[in-house]
Amino acid sequence: MTELEIKNLIEAGLNTQSVEVxxxxxxxxAIVISEEFAGKRPVxxxxxxxxxxxxxxxxxxxxxxxxxxxxxAEAN
Numbered sequence: 001m002t003e004l005e006i007k008n009l010i011e012a013g014l015n016t017q018s019v020e021v022x023x024x025x026x027x028x029x030a031i032v033i034s035e036e037f038a039g040k041r042p043v044x045x046x047x048x049x050x051x052x053x054x055x056x057x058x059x060x061x062x063x064x065x066x067x068x069x070x071x072x073a074e075a076n
Contacts, residue, residue, distance in 0.1 A: 001028075001056060001061050001062050002025075003021040003022060003023055003028065004021075006021045006023075006028055006030065006053060006056075006062065006065070007019045007020075007021045007030075009052050009053050009056065010030060010032060010049060010052045010053065012052065013051065013052030013053075014032070014034050014036055014048060014049065014052060015034060015035065015036055016032055016033060016034045016036075017033045017034060017035065017072050017075075018031075018032070018033040018075070019031070019032050019033075026063055026064065027063070027064040027065075027066075028062070028064065028065045028066070029065070029066045029067075029068070030049065030065060030066070030067050030068070031068045031070070032049055032067065032068070032069050032070070033069075033070045033071070033072055033075045034069070034071070034072075035071060035072060036048065037069050037070065037071045038071050038073075042069065045067075045069035046067050046069060048069075049067045049069060050065075050067070053065060
């Protein structure tokens with residue numbers, strides 16, 4: 001998978017203000033900023049993001065994704 005493909009999946013599944021994905025083709029890191037994270041615990045936030053890419057993880061197309069989640073207020 002490419003960084004852009006992962007970014008597009010996350011943006012399609014969540015109402016985000018910003019998504020940044022970096023990686024080397026095998027291991028990726030996503031920084032996701034969304035109002036939807038407000039009031040949610042870190043694990044719940046990560047589960048929301050993982051849900052957007054779960055089919056790719058299950059198929060083996062996406063091997064490793066670390067996720068950092070922030071609300072817009074936390075990002076400033």
